[in-house]
Amino acid sequence: MSDKPTDRIVPMTSVASGAGHAVLPDVYFLPVQIVNISFIGAAGSKDWILVDAGVPKSGKKIIEEAEERFGNDNPPKAIILTHGHFDHVGAIDDLLEKWQVSVYAHKYELPYLTGKESYPEPDPTVEGGGVAKISKYFPNEPIDISGSVEPLPEDGSMPFLPDWEWVHTPGHTKGHISLFRPSDKVLIAGDAFVNVRQDSIYKVITQQREINGPPTYFTPDWESARESVKILNELKPEAAITGHGWPLVGEELTGGLEKLANDFDKIAVPEKGKYVDKDKKRD
Numbered sequence: 039m040s041d042k043p044t045d046r047i048v049p050m051t052s053v054a055s056g057a058g059h060a061v062l063p064d065v066y067f068l069p070v071q072i073v074n075i076s077f078i079g080a081a082g083s084k085d086w087i088l089v090d091a092g093v094p095k096s097g098k099k100i101i102e103e104a105e106e107r108f109g110n111d112n113p114p115k116a117i118i119l120t121h122g123h124f125d126h127v128g129a130i131d132d133l134l135e136k137w138q139v140s141v142y143a144h145k146y147e148l149p150y151l152t153g154k155e156s157y158p159e160p161d162p163t164v165e166g167g168g169v170a171k172i173s174k175y176f177p178n179e180p181i182d183i184s185g186s187v188e189p190l191p192e193d194g195s196m197p198f199l200p201d202w203e204w205v206h207t208p209g210h211t212k213g214h215i216s217l218f219r220p221s222d223k224v225l226i227a228g229d230a231f232v233n234v235r236q237d238s239i240y241k242v243i244t245q246q247r248e249i250n251g252p253p254t255y256f257t258p259d260w261e262s263a264r265e266s267v268k269i270l271n272e273l274k275p276e277a278a279i280t281g282h283g284w285p286l287v288g289e290e291l292t293g294g295l296e297k298l299a300n301d302f303d304k305i306a307v308p309e310k311g312k313y314v315d316k317d318k319k320r321d
């Protein structure tokens with residue numbers, strides 16, 4: 039059997055929110071309203087991992103889907119967070135009530151997960167569409183899961199997932215990480231780049247595909263964000279699940295990511311916004 043994800047990819051036909059899809063036999067993604075979460079592990083496996091925790095109030099749906107795929111009374115070995123924004127940790131309390139498991143995140147993300155620090159406020163003035171305008175209502179306060187969250191191992195290894203590694207991809211948040219499996223070049227990118235123009239309500243609702251940088255209204259450090267996209271592009275992923283939008287494979291991913299890395303300032307960095315300093319931009 040070929041190890042290329044493009045040969046093993048499972049056709050995905052529905053865009054309905056809530057219906058999950060296997061991108062690979064052991065990498066399954068579930069859109070929960072506007073955000074994606076991932077299950078790593080073959081169906082029925084006792085060793086599976088949840089990546090990210092969805093929007094608030096989505097706990098029931100995540101648990102139902104998990105039980106359908108892995109069976110009842112089969113909690114994940116752990117929950118890994120790409121970062122702690124409200125739409126990626128929204129159901130974490132409900133999940134931890136059901137499953138007493140450890141949560142892992144980058145050490146720089148821990149202040150936002152232990153009630154110590156708020157994220158920089160979303161920027162409703164950032165150039166872009168309607169989602170940016172309403173982003174001022176998005177919560178930026180930290181959650182507090184002090185009793186459950188632990189830092190990821192410093193060496194880049196992934197708890198319970200020997201084939202996977204984590205890559206520090208800051209910019210969108212300080213401790214943002216992406217997950218990568220070198221053997222078949224599968225990437226879970228979080229919000230380091232996304233596959234929908236996240237600042238447009240129309241494109242978010244219709245989930246129109248468009249490879250793009252991190253969501254603008256919530257990204258305070260564009261220089262790091264640019265470097266992070268470069269790092270991910272150098273990994274030459276062959277399949278990617280992003281935090282928002284449809285998963286990417288093959289040329290749509292490689293071509294799109296290469297273009298984003300080469301032309302990051304034009305494609306991803308907004309023209310204006312409180313976290314944008316165009317003078318510091320590189321040509």
Ligand SMILES: [Zn+2]
Binds near residue numbers: 123210253
């Ligand atoms: Zn985010």
Ligand SMILES: [Zn+2]
Binds near residue numbers: 282
């Ligand atoms: Zn997000």
